[in-house]
Amino acid sequence: MEVLEYEATTDAESDALPAPQGELTLQIPAMPRDTNPDNDIFGGWVVSQMDLAAEITARRVAKGRVTTISIHQLNFLRPIEVGDMVSCYTNVTNIGGSSIHIDVEVWVQPPAEQVPHKVTDGTFVFVAIDANRRTRRIR
Numbered sequence: 522m523e524v525l526e527y528e529a530t531t532d533a534e535s536d537a538l539p540a541p542q543g544e545l546t547l548q549i550p551a552m553p554r555d556t557n558p559d560n561d562i563f564g565g566w567v568v569s570q571m572d573l574a575a576e577i578t579a580r581r582v583a584k585g586r587v588t589t590i591s592i593h594q595l596n597f598l599r600p601i602e603v604g605d606m607v608s609c610y611t612n613v614t615n616i617g618g619s620s621i622h623i624d625v626e627v628w629v630q631p632p633a634e635q636v637p638h639k640v641t642d643g644t645f646v647f648v649a650i651d652a653n654r655r656t657r658r659i660r
């Protein structure tokens with residue numbers, strides 16, 4: 522599968538530019554199975570992809586097992602169409618004693634369009650846990 526690379530930046534000064542913030546972590550096409558009976562993509566499917574992308578990044582930061590403790594400031598900005606290539610970008614904004622805050626942006630590249638656009642963003646918080654699911658300090 523072709524991997525689409527958009528220009529990504531973590532520079533706060535470039536917020537005004539139509540470019541994703543963070544690191545490209547997950548890419549997946551929106552499929553017919555991800556829709557409701559009206560053929561619209563489920564919001565829950567999008568959140569699932571965001572959670573997965575954030576977990577990939579959180580595991581790397583925590584060097585091990587993590588779990589989602591909070592999801593907040595979720596914004597569904599524009600719809601996703603079946604066939605759109607969905608890209609999740611992650612940006613670590615805070616590392617606590619055991620918690621990791623990650624901003625996630627979802628961008629799509631419709632097959633017929635040249636310019637990608639943001640469809641969803643939100644903040645995911647993970648906690649590092651041990652084999653017994655107890656909070657584990659990461660620093």
Ligand SMILES: CC(=O)SCCNC(=O)CCNC(=O)[C@H](O)C(C)(C)COP(=O)(O)OP(=O)(O)OC[C@H]1O[C@@H](n2cnc3c(N)ncnc32)[C@H](O)[C@@H]1OP(=O)(O)O
Nearest residue numbers: 588589590591616617618619620621646648650654655656
């Ligand atoms: C219900 C589900 O199945 S959802 C699917 C996946 N998620 C889960 O299963 C997680 C279920 N939750 C848990 O198992 C527990 O809440 C745990 C193990 C994650 C955390 O245990 P707690 O004793 O509640 O957490 P604790 O008080 O030790 O806080 C851990 C860290 O999380 C932070 N934290 C706690 N609650 C929140 C919250 N609502 N939002 C953001 N951060 C939070 C704390 O500030 C702390 O951060 P720090 O160590 O960096 O200072």
